[in-house]
Amino acid sequence: MALEDFRADAMRCTRCAYCKWIPFDLMKSARFSRGCPSIEAGKFHSYSAGGRLVTALSLMDGRSTVTEKVKESVFKCTLCGQCDVSCKMCRYDMEPLEAMRELRATLVNEGHTLPQIEPVIAGLRTNFNMVGKPARDRGNWAKELKVKDLTKRKAEYVFHAGCRYSFDGDLGQVARTCVNILTAAKVDFGIFGKSEKCCGGRACDMGYRNDFQAKADFNLIAWRKAGVRTVITPCAECFHTFSRKYTAQAGSEIKVVSMVQFVDDLIKEGKLKLTRTVDLKVTYHDPCHLGRQGEPYVPWDGKEKKIFGQAVCYDPPRPKYNGAWGVYDPPRDILKAIPGVQLVEMERIREAAWCCGAGGGAREAYPEFSRSTANERLEEARSTGADAIVTACPWCERNFIDATEANGTAMKVFDVIELVGRAIDGEEQ
Amino acid sequence: MTIEISRDAYRAIEDIVGADNISDDPAFLDSYAFEWLAELVRPNRSHYMPRPWAVVLPGSTEEVAAVTKVCNKYGIKVKPISTGWYHWAAPMKDNEPTVQFDLRRMDKIIEIDEKNMYAIVEPYVICAQLQAEVMKLGLNVNIIGAGCSTSIVASACAYFGGGPSSYYMGNNSDNLLGQEWVTPAGDVLRTGSLSSGAGWFCSEGPGPSPRAITRGNLGSRGGLGTYTKCAIKLSPWLGPPVLEPKGPPPGYRLPIPDNFRVYTIGAPDWDAWAECYYQIYDNNIGYIFHRQFNLAGADLAPALWLNYIDPTKTLNDVEVSAKDPEIQRITDEARISFQFIMQGNSIEDIQLQDKILDTILKQTGCYKVKRFCEPDMAEFTNMYMQRLGHKHCNFIWVGGYMGSWMQPGTPDFVKSYVPVAISGFERDQKSHKLVECGGDAMMGCGSTLGGGGYSGLEQFVSYDPNDNESIDACVKHMEDAIADTAEHGIPPGKELLYLQIGWQDERIWNAMAKMQQQFVFSFQRKIKEAFDPNALGDRNYPWLPEGWGAKTEAPTEASANK
Numbered sequence: 001m002a003l004e005d006f007r008a009d010a011m012r013c014t015r016c017a018y019c020k021w022i023p024f025d026l027m028k029s030a031r032f033s034r035g036c037p038s039i040e041a042g043k044f045h046s047y048s049a050g051g052r053l054v055t056a057l058s059l060m061d062g063r064s065t066v067t068e069k070v071k072e073s074v075f076k077c078t079l080c081g082q083c084d085v086s087c088k089m090c091r092y093d094m095e096p097l098e099a100m101r102e103l104r105a106t107l108v109n110e111g112h113t114l115p116q117i118e119p120v121i122a123g124l125r126t127n128f129n130m131v132g133k134p135a136r137d138r139g140n141w142a143k144e145l146k147v148k149d150l151t152k153r154k155a156e157y158v159f160h161a162g163c164r165y166s167f168d169g170d171l172g173q174v175a176r177t178c179v180n181i182l183t184a185a186k187v188d189f190g191i192f193g194k195s196e197k198c199c200g201g202r203a204c205d206m207g208y209r210n211d212f213q214a215k216a217d218f219n220l221i222a223w224r225k226a227g228v229r230t231v232i233t234p235c236a237e238c239f240h241t242f243s244r245k246y247t248a249q250a251g252s253e254i255k256v257v258s259m260v261q262f263v264d265d266l267i268k269e270g271k272l273k274l275t276r277t278v279d280l281k282v283t284y285h286d287p288c289h290l291g292r293q294g295e296p297y298v299p300w301d302g303k304e305k306k307i308f309g310q311a312v313c314y315d316p317p318r319p320k321y322n323g324a325w326g327v328y329d330p331p332r333d334i335l336k337a338i339p340g341v342q343l344v345e346m347e348r349i350r351e352a353a354w355c356c357g358a359g360g361g362a363r364e365a366y367p368e369f370s371r372s373t374a375n376e377r378l379e380e381a382r383s384t385g386a387d388a389i390v391t392a393c394p395w396c397e398r399n400f401i402d403a404t405e406a407n408g409t410a411m412k413v414f415d416v417i418e419l420v421g422r423a424i425d426g427e428e429q
Numbered sequence: 430m431t432i433e434i435s436r437d438a439y440r441a442i443e444d445i446v447g448a449d450n451i452s453d454d455p456a457f458l459d460s461y462a463f464e465w466l467a468e469l470v471r472p473n474r475s476h477y478m479p480r481p482w483a484v485v486l487p488g489s490t491e492e493v494a495a496v497t498k499v500c501n502k503y504g505i506k507v508k509p510i511s512t513g514w515y516h517w518a519a520p521m522k523d524n525e526p527t528v529q530f531d532l533r534r535m536d537k538i539i540e541i542d543e544k545n546m547y548a549i550v551e552p553y554v555i556c557a558q559l560q561a562e563v564m565k566l567g568l569n570v571n572i573i574g575a576g577c578s579t580s581i582v583a584s585a586c587a588y589f590g591g592g593p594s595s596y597y598m599g600n601n602s603d604n605l606l607g608q609e610w611v612t613p614a615g616d617v618l619r620t621g622s623l624s625s626g627a628g629w630f631c632s633e634g635p636g637p638s639p640r641a642i643t644r645g646n647l648g649s650r651g652g653l654g655t656y657t658k659c660a661i662k663l664s665p666w667l668g669p670p671v672l673e674p675k676g677p678p679p680g681y682r683l684p685i686p687d688n689f690r691v692y693t694i695g696a697p698d699w700d701a702w703a704e705c706y707y708q709i710y711d712n713n714i715g716y717i718f719h720r721q722f723n724l725a726g727a728d729l730a731p732a733l734w735l736n737y738i739d740p741t742k743t744l745n746d747v748e749v750s751a752k753d754p755e756i757q758r759i760t761d762e763a764r765i766s767f768q769f770i771m772q773g774n775s776i777e778d779i780q781l782q783d784k785i786l787d788t789i790l791k792q793t794g795c796y797k798v799k800r801f802c803e804p805d806m807a808e809f810t811n812m813y814m815q816r817l818g819h820k821h822c823n824f825i826w827v828g829g830y831m832g833s834w835m836q837p838g839t840p841d842f843v844k845s846y847v848p849v850a851i852s853g854f855e856r857d858q859k860s861h862k863l864v865e866c867g868g869d870a871m872m873g874c875g876s877t878l879g880g881g882g883y884s885g886l887e888q889f890v891s892y893d894p895n896d897n898e899s900i901d902a903c904v905k906h907m908e909d910a911i912a913d914t915a916e917h918g919i920p921p922g923k924e925l926l927y928l929q930i931g932w933q934d935e936r937i938w939n940a941m942a943k944m945q946q947q948f949v950f951s952f953q954r955k956i957k958e959a960f961d962p963n964a965l966g967d968r969n970y971p972w973l974p975e976g977w978g979a980k981t982e983a984p985t986e987a988s989a990n991k
């Protein structure tokens with residue numbers, strides 16, 4: 001795709017401003033009615049999906065140039081996709097999230113990069129991760145575990161921990177619990193350990209398409225060599241990248257499963273018993289990449305066609321990504337299955353969830369914006385009376401943990417798998 | 430393209446609102462110049478209205494007033510928007526430096542007075558937000574036909590402001606109470622009871638009530654100055670305190686409480702339709718009353734909506750469904766239909782309303798459209814109409830929609846122009862450059878007057894804004910509709926309002942000068958001179974310069990267009 005391919009989207013945008021709000025039907029209060037972290041921070045219309053479509057059009061037509069403010073308006077966004085859901089409440093012919101990704105990639109290709117992002121990408125190129133750590137330390141989280149090494153052996157499943165779980169000491173236990181669950185379930189799986197590479201998804205969202213492609217090529221080849229047919233990951237960003245971006249790659253037939261889907265299935269099949277009581281009132285935060293952006297990929301190669309004179313549809317029918325079929329219920333069903341856990345919902349949930357603030361390079365490029373976005377979610381979590389916010393993405397967790405530490409707030413932050421670990425008899429606490 | 434003006438003016442405004450709240454970055458300005466309908470009136474079918482000189486985000490009434498005074502000092506025009514929709518939300522002229530106020534920082538619900546049933550809001554409070562809050566108190570707010578994404582202040586402070594619930598609640602200009610207004614000269618004026626320090630409860634005093642002479646027509650069109658706060662009257666709500674829709678997007682479904690009824694009513698012909706409206710008015714039943722789903726066109730509406738509520742479907746499926754004999758049967762059944770929701774004070778009350786409605790239907794020959802009254806469609810209808818959060822479906826076919834007709838009046842009057850509107854639209858669809866949805870794509874309120882009596886239907890003309898031939902066809906339809914109305918002695922409709930945005934001042938004045946009551950516009954010149962001495966307010970405020978109108982012969986069309 002090229003930016004020009006989104007010209008029709010821009011020309012057909014009506015500036016209705018739906019992209020700034022959660023779907024109106026789901027509004028339960030004025031306080032938690034906003035949908036777009038970017039416009040809340042940047043305020044000018046250019047910080048919304050509709051505004052970025054106009055920016056794209058204006059740049060393409062030479063009406064304006066890429067200034068520092070334009071760069072900020074393009075990149076100061078978590079690419080959470082809430083705008084996409086709200087836009088598509090009433091439209092079948094718009095892809096605002098994809099257009100915003102294309103705008104970023106165009107700017108990066110033209111050399112309009114952010115200095116804050118460059119060290120992150122440099123780290124990806126040299127150490128193959130997005131957290132600026134030495135590549136040699138990547139497998140440390142699994143040192144004590146007896147798990148198949150897929151650089152030497154073959155397996156049906158690969159467990160991909162992802163950058164954050166691999167390197168973030170506080171979160172590494174989640175990956176270990178996953179391995180224990182897979183082992184107990186007698187799954188034929190392995191890991192790449194220190195040879196595991198970043199999925200490339202965050203680089204892609206930052207506009208660095210070539211770096212994404214390099215990682216995708218590497219991982220797909222490695223998996224193929226190891227005989228892998230299914231990748232399983234506890235990271236929502238990796239899940240999205242593998243299930244939506246990798247499966248779009250020619251020749252990729254990999255099946256992708258989120259750890260919460262896998263655990264939910266185990267519980268429902270009676271293969272995993274949660275017996276220990278975890279006395280906790282929790283609220284669940286839907287990660288963008290598992291929720292509204294976690295819909296299954298549907299291959300499509302088609303073109304616009306007109307029906308009824310001028311109405312727009314596509315030949316063949318274009319897949320519809322509007323957040324309807326994200327991974328929403330498995331994590332909730334897991335939490336409900338844990339003895340002692342009481343789940344209370346926030347107002348903005350499922351396809352209408354407010355973003356944690358970590359995505360789209362915002363955490364790296366605009367930490368203050370990222371933090372304020374997390375704080376907004378934590379305030380919503382507190383309004384439920386919950387003791388803890390639980391999620392299924394290490395990037396969300398890290399952003400929430402950092403925000404709570406900075407604010408000195410009492411809200412605890414957990415991964416769903418972490419609570420599962422606590423509820424399993426014999427699991428390390 | 431950016432207009433050069435003293436940097437002193439920019440710095441003076443920056444000092445008031447802060448550097449983060451003003452921008453003259455060309456791309457940022459373009460995001461405000463780009464507006465729906467611009468391509469219908471701008472040269473070369475451009476989607477851009479004139480660029481503002483700068484965009485300013487004031488955070489308070491004081492900042493609005495202070496910036497306006499700076500604009501007066503430097504001769505910069507002022508154009509405020511809240512949520513910012515329509516081509517008339519943008520500056521009007523390429524050669525006039527204009528500050529665009531984006532009022533999104535003024536977003537507070539200041540007070541909800543439950544006992545006296547009103548709320549005080551700032552301009553960026555949208556209908557959905559206020560409704561969500563007041564429903565918790567057993568109250569509701571009229572949401573205008575443009576939907577719940579719109580600003581309460583914008584609809585209440587303009588002349589129109591009708592919606593599906595206006596039949597029960599009145600339109601928002603009727604519901605306006607106290608009001609705070611920054612004049613184009615930068616003075617703060619408080620109206621109605623507010624001006625006497627007596628609170629927000631009354632729009633007409635004690636004290637001055639200039640709303641009828643300063644307000645605009647629709648939303649941001651034509652109002653003088655900047656409305657910064659208003660109080661809006663609320664109405665009873667007997668449903669749940671929080672709306673809890675079910676199901677995946679986009680067709681969320683709202684369960685129907687026992688004391689509510691949700692129907693789509695069909696009519697065998699337009700005479701029966703009008704009689705049914707009158708009998709509903711006379712019998713004082715109902716809560717929400719609107720011809721909504723027909724926005725998709727009577728030939729296609731059932732095919733569209735029955736697919737819309739299925740989250741797996743797209744417009745490709747609509748194409749298939751439209752040929753389905755069962756859908757075609759429903760299409761015929763629903764051809765002249767409207768949506769009607771009743772709210773009961775009790776179960777007995779709703780049962781009584783039901784009996785009355787059944788009697789009306791029996792007497793008029795109207796009927797309930799069965800498929801649309803089944804639970805899935807009825808719950809979707811309930812969600813759609815209670816929150817009006819799907820109004821952007823106006824654009825569902827291809828992203829361009831222009832509403833022609835919409836002359837308000839009694840159902841008999843509306844009935845009289847419907848055949849003209851239908852045949853005209855059928856004629857214009859033959860170009861294949863407009864969406865071919867049948868000649869009747871007319872949508873509108875059951876009544877924009879509280880208690881009933883005053884209706885209107887707007888023809889939904891869908892065109893492709895990405896196709897100049899389709900845009901041309903839409904403009905031609907607008908011109909045709911004006912000619913059709915003239916031929917049949919009907920006043921022009923919304924299409925004229927839209928087209929006038931592209932007219933030169935002289936052409937507008939010439940048209941006004943020929944109107945029956947053109948003296949009104951001369952009177953409004955006096956109003957403008959008083960409140961807008963430097964002529965920096967919205968160009969769409971209707972007024973006639975001295976020398977045009979009653980005292981002198983209006984110039985000819987040819988001379989006016991020079």
